[in-house]
Amino acid sequence: MIEFVYPWAFVLIILPLAVTLFAPAYKERKSSLKVPYFARLVDVTGEKPQSGAVLLNRNNLQRLLIAFSWLCIVTAIAKPEMIGAPINQEKSARDLMIAVDLSGSMSVEDFTLPKMINEVTSDGNNSNTITDKKQHINRLVAVKQVLNNFVKGREHDRLGLILFGDAPYLQAPFTDDITTWQALLNESDIGMAGQSTAFGDAIGLAISVFEQSNTQNRVLIVLTDGNDTASKVPPVEAAKVAAAHDIKIYTIAIGDPSAIGEEKVDLDVLNEMAEITQGKSFQALNSDELLAVYAEIDKLEPQQFDSLSFRPRVSIHHYPIALFVSIYLLALFVVNLRIRWQLIQQTAQKSSDGVTHD
Template sequence: MIEFATPLAFLLAPLPLVIRYVLPAHQETVSALRLPFFRRLAHAADVAPRAGAVVFRRTMLQNGAAILIWGLLVSALAGPERVGEPIVQEKAARDVMLAIDISGSMDQRDFRSAQGEPTQRLDAVKRVVGDFVSARDGDRIALIVFGTKAFVQAPFTEDLGSVRALLEQTEVGMAGPHTALGDAIGLAIKTFQSSTIEDRLLIVLSDGADTGSRMTPINAAAIAAGESIEIIAIGVGDPDGSGEQRLDERSLNDIASTAGGAYYFAGDETALSDIYTRIDAQKPRAVETTRYRPRESLAHIPSGLAAGIAFLTLAVLYASTLRRKTV
């Protein structure tokens, strides 16, 4: 489809006629030779003397070329454009951070799989969280793993396949045997600060109690709340355990409530899957949609035609002049 960017330029089309009929004609004083027998000379030449005889008259070729050239130049000024089909672009409107505990206690095989068989806690988590990541098409997702230290395994990206692949490569103990939950939340806050997206969600999954963070989890959650980061906490360990093996549900609950989120406990893989399904329903993917039509300027076409017509007209007039001189 062809459109004009500045159609008001067509109002310039009658400008030459306005100039011709409104403005006075250009006049110049030129030298002339006075002949006492001018009338007899004119009669002998069979011409009728008239005023303005020295004004050159344009030929039909010149008039036609001038009209075409002016019309093409006005069309070029109007900005003709070829408009393409609408293109829809979507970009993420929410950042989702996944913080996964990979401390030594995640090696326990007391978690029941969907088939009811004992399985390693981390293996079950990777299956469920991997499915959750794949279903979040449209969100930007980042992955943090933590043990004694917290590390950014994947920065914010819309390449969900890469996030899932990096999640699959994590192993128990890669970040140390202990649980630095507060440091993981602090690292998440720092990572969120590089984002310009306002809707921010942190999903923390842990199976133990914080045992070595430089910042307490509650203080970290309070800072997260100040940064408009919502925290959902998920516990997958044993609430009745002892020492570092005990799931600190109270801390996880306090973290979630401080940061405006919720706490969930999963005793097996099926319950964990249900939790992530619930989160997916409560926090559906959010995207910003942009529509635009690609535009290609065609102003060079009428401009080029105008230049071509002008060149051909001058060439024809020059050839005619040469013929007359030869004759």
């Protein structure tokens, strides 16, 4: 399919016709002979004297070539483009922010993973085998492992990362570079944001980051293992502001509800926050439950896409230009060949006349 960027340029096709009709004829002066008996010659021949110029006349083939060449020039000015087949592109329609608690209580080693042992086989190769024994890891290590698996399946989402302790910090703005996001998560460590838990302030920071995004589907996943003790804005009030900005919050409690003090998780507050924002609240006491939580979130928040369809456009205006140049060069070649042929004939005629005279 071909389209023209400047279709109005085809109005120029009538320009040569307008010049032919309204512009004065082109006259070319040529040398002439002067004779002393010009008046007597006029009387004898009966011809009327004309001005010393002749009009150039073209044959039909020349007119056709000139018209076709002008059509090529006008077509190039109109800039034809070849329109390709439609191409559909999909991009993520959602921004997903993950807030991770780095308070001191995340160092508690109450998460378990299957223990891997390294065995040497009979052929001398090493192999990893899963045993019934469990290895204990701290809460942050468990969160990192499960998060890394979680984000691998969300390669089309734009991910952000907030780390919070005494205060929240934006570790990674929204990005579709999953590898960089994982590197920034893995570099985080317990206590690097302080020992307390500023849960509500982390939600406030997420709201401000979401406000700089144009995506309407906004999801915040918050992982915490303790009670809010350092926020300037209570978590429930922050959740109300998040709901006003169409942000859905999923809260994940990874602490022990039976604990006391700062390490105690206020499940009632987490449930209320999720309910206010039309999200959901989860509780994970081990790595298996945490993995199940993310699987559930995958079901609740399937990936959404904005489709963008476009047709590739390739300019082909150089083709009529190349055709015009080819016609011009071919015409020059034919004219030059014709002149040479006439010269050869004239030379042969002179030679034959000389032989006959002798």
